[in-house]
Amino acid sequence: MKGVILAGGLGTRLQPYTTFLPKPMLPLGEKPILEHLIDWTRKNGVKSIVLCVSYLRKTIEDYFEDGSAFGVKIEYAISNKPLATAGQLKTAEEFIDETFVCMYGDSIYDFSLRNMIKQHQKKKAFVTMSLHEYKTNLPYGVIDTAKNGKVLSWNEKPEIKANINMGCYVMEPGVMNLIPKNRPYGMDDVIKKAMSKRKLVSSFLTKRGFTDIGNKASYKKANQEYLQKLGKI
Numbered sequence: 425m426k427g428v429i430l431a432g433g434l435g436t437r438l439q440p441y442t443t444f445l446p447k448p449m450l451p452l453g454e455k456p457i458l459e460h461l462i463d464w465t466r467k468n469g470v471k472s473i474v475l476c477v478s479y480l481r482k483t484i485e486d487y488f489e490d491g492s493a494f495g496v497k498i499e500y501a502i503s504n505k506p507l508a509t510a511g512q513l514k515t516a517e518e519f520i521d522e523t524f525v526c527m528y529g530d531s532i533y534d535f536s537l538r539n540m541i542k543q544h545q546k547k548k549a550f551v552t553m554s555l556h557e558y559k560t561n562l563p564y565g566v567i568d569t570a571k572n573g574k575v576l577s578w579n580e581k582p583e584i585k586a587n588i589n590m591g592c593y594v595m596e597p598g599v600m601n602l603i604p605k606n607r608p609y610g611m612d613d614v615i616k617k618a619m620s621k622r623k624l625v626s627s628f629l630t631k632r633g634f635t636d637i638g639n640k641a642s643y644k645k646a647n648q649e650y651l652q653k654l655g656k657i
Contacts, residue, residue, distance in 0.1 A: 425541070426520065427470040430512045431458060431529035432478030432503055438640055446480040448529040449487065450643060453650030457637055458484065460532050462494055465525070468537035471496045474519045475529075476512040478503045508608040517600045528591035532635040532646070537592070540628040544594040550623035551599060551615065554592040557631055559585050587627070590634045598623075 431448040438447055448458035455463075462473060473496050477484050481502060491498030501515040513526055523544070525537065535554070544552040561583050568576045593611075602617045603609055619625050635646045 425470055425523060425525065426472045426474060427465045427525040427527065428474045428476060428501075428513060428516045428520070429458070429461060429465075429527050429529045430476050430509055431484060432476050432481070432512050433506070433530065438637075438643060444480070446477075446483055447637065449480075449483050450637065450647075452532070452637075452647055453654050456487070457532065458488075458529055459494065461527060461529065462488075462491075462496060464533055465527070465537070466494070466496050469541075470525055470537070472499075473497065474499050474501055474516045476501045476503070476515050478506065478512070503606075506608060507606070509611040510603045510609040510614045511607060513611075514600060514603040514605055514609070520597045520600065523594065523596055526593045526595055530637045531591050532637075533590065533592055534634060535630040535632040540592075541594055543628055544626065547624065547626050549594070549626035550596050550618055552594040552626045552628050553615070554590040554634075555587040555627050555629045556590050556634060557585060557629065558588045559583055587629060590630075591636075592634075594628075 429448075431446065433447055438450070448461075449456045452460055465473060473491060475484060475488070475498060477500055481500075485500060488494065488498050499519055501519065503512065503515045507515070509528065523541075525541070527533075533554075540552060540554060561581050563581060566579045566582050568579070570576055599614060599618065602614050602621075615625055635642075637643050637646060
């Protein structure tokens with residue numbers, strides 16, 4: 425089974441860090457984000473990886489080369505312009521001929537990918553999405569009212585829960601047929617299109633967390649945590 429890692433984004437929300445480095449190559453502790461992700465993928469039994477690259481791609485290619493130094497085989501799917509998540513995935517089509525794993529290149533995962541793959545195969549799903557139970561507290565009092573305006577209850581700073589997308593998928597190769605070639609296309613559009621065609625889109629819910637490096641604040645926090653683990657701060 426192959427893993428496809430989407431590593432071609434511009435990382436605009438992480439400027440100026442991404443002026444000279446693509447986002448997946450920003451360091452977390454002593455290794456780039458992408459190396460952490462490749463290590464996790466390999467430990468879960470996926471040792472053939474396609475990196476979808478674009479922005480500052482030579483930095484990634486020169487670091488990882490063919491992957492042999494990292495215990496994996498790496499191939500490269502190249503685009504010359506931003507294509508959004510699913511558009512990037514489409515560039516890997518020629519490398520895919522069986523069930524595969526697709527991951528965003530700016531996240532660190534901490535769950536059993538092996539179990540997710542087993543569930544996908546058991547359910548014979550078209551796509552399986554990894555979901556994380558996210559909890560947060562609203563910073564306000566929430567007031568329930570009747571249609572006539574009568575106040576029914578006051579819930580001060582309630583906790584809300586939601587299952588959020590972690591950006592890791594197990595997919596069948598037919599998903600490529602739902603993605604237009606050479607133009608930006610979002611993964612949400614692909615999932616909605618699959619459901620509209622009555623394809624089975626399943627979910628793998630985990631309480632084990634993930635680290636999303638979405639902006640400067642989340643990157644600084646994640647890097648600090650990794651440095652603390654290494655005893656560097």
